[in-house]
Amino acid sequence: MMHLNWKRSYACVLSGALMATALTALVPTTSAWAQAASLPDFADLVERTSPSVVNIRTLEKVSAATDQAPQMDEDMLEFFRRFGIPIPNMPRQAPRNQQQQPRDEEQPRGVGSGFILTADGMIMTNAHVVEGADEVVVTLTDKREFKAKIIGSDKRSDVAVVKIEATGLPAVKVGDVGRLRVGEWVVAIGSPFGLENTVTAGIVSAKQRDTGDYLPFIQTDVAINPGNSGGPLINMRGEVVGINSQIYSRSGGSMGISFSIPIDEAVRVSEQLRATGKVTRGRIGVQIDQVSKEVAESIGLGKPQGALVRAVEAGAPADKAGIEAGDIIIKFDGKAVEKSSDLPRMVGNTKPGTKSTLTVFRRGATKDIAVTIAEIEADKPAVKANSKSAKPPKTSAAQSLGLVVSDLNEAARKELGGKGGVRVESATDAAARAGLREGDVIVALANVTVSNMQEFESVLTKLDKTKPLSVLFRRGEWSQYTVIRPLK
Secondary structure (H helix, E strand, O other): OHHHHHHHHHHHHHHHHHHHHHHHHHOOOHHHHHHHHHOOOOHHHHHHHHHHEEEEEEEEEEEOOHHHOOOOOHHHHHHHHHOOOOOOOOOOOOOHHHOOOOOEEEEEEEEEEEEEOOOOOEEEEOHHHHOOOOEEEEEOOOOOEEEEEEEEEEOOOOEEEEEOOOOOOOOOEEOOHHHOOOOOEEEEEEOHHHOOOEEEEEEEEEEEEEOOOOOEEEEEOOOOOOOOOOOEEEEOOOEEEEEEEEEOOOOOOOOOOEEEEEHHHHHHHHHHHHHHOOOOOEEOOEEEEOOOHHHHHHHOOOOOOOEEEEEEOOOOHHHHHOOOOOOEEEEEOOEEOOOOOHHHHHHHOOOOOOEEEEEEEEOOEEEEEEEEOEEOOOOOOOOOOOOOOOOOOOOHHHHOOOEEEEEOOHHHHHHOOOOOOEEEEEEOHHHHHOOOOOOOEEEEEOOEEOOOHHHHHHHHHOOOOOOOEEEEEEEOOEEEEEEEOOOO
16 A cells, blocks of 8 residues: 555655646746847837938839830831821821920939938938939838939948938937947848838948948848838837948848948048038048058058058158058057058048148168148049940840840850840830849749840830730849830
């Protein structure tokens, strides 16, 4: 009996132990609960900051001229003209004294993002978002739309400022990039692929990432895609710490490496743009390189630092001041030049005409040299392509759809795995409405594969132009269909 009771007791103990084990497996440990509790909730942050983020749509004027005339044999057209017979499907023309000049049509050019700097309508975005635009349309989160004026744009920093006529707008809070830490959570809000008010989150992967002369980028793993450009990078305090500007990608989409312009650099540029409409930068006229460890040790510098002067431009400020090839610039106005990319930013941010002091290491000794900063040559404004410049030939069949296409070069064919197609050089009218754009590769029309312009033209001439046309095309590494619908 006692033995049986022992068995029962053991069974109860065993049952209790198993139940405890099961509960332990089901209920998270204290540390697990703490870890879960520490994960950020972005909802309140997004609710506070998203009204300051805007969608930016750009338009480009395209001449709506004679391209839309019906395609007809020239002899037949002359017959109709000579005998005064109305041309089929041609709208009747007004008397010559009442005729109007052909008007320009506005075609969509691109989509980006931006954020409100001031309550009176100053908005910051990327320069490449508004470059070449004839009209900029800003849409707020409350769906109000405004035509914006471009106040200024700086290609070197990729910063632009536009202005809308409005008051009482919710301006962003500008953060301190110096307090930003690697590993810190950040949020991006923008319009990827035109999808407005999209929120993505991630962490700061690195700071001071050098990818250009004037910008020490913030690197993050936040999902950034085309259309996010110009949108804000926001810390957990609801402050803007950067402008989303670039991605590293092999497909055109996010691969977990994104770059943002530090907000302090962007604000410095925006202040000049708002004041004068342009940015002036300093220069001293030297070509520089990194200092390797071997070089530093061999010349007694101690550690690799500074900017090695490889060449001095004749007549430039550095030449006049006595800077020589082989000098290593280790300080600029008393600030250490840790690496060569620091120097262009330091000099560039100095007002032209300023007298600065360069500390150089020359043949085992340091020396201070005074130099007067000159102004770097300004970027020439972008000039639109002249209609008389060389362009791919327009074919009548493609032209009726608003397309100009060309054969692929050898490099493009290799990228497509040896397959053919035709490259879209420009898309207007029906083709633009279908979403086609420059750089797309058309590989099939109405389910018929086309390898070159000859096949493209041959297929197109056999189709009924009054019916919708299915088009298979590639954009980057992605293939997709669209339908070109003729106007009725």
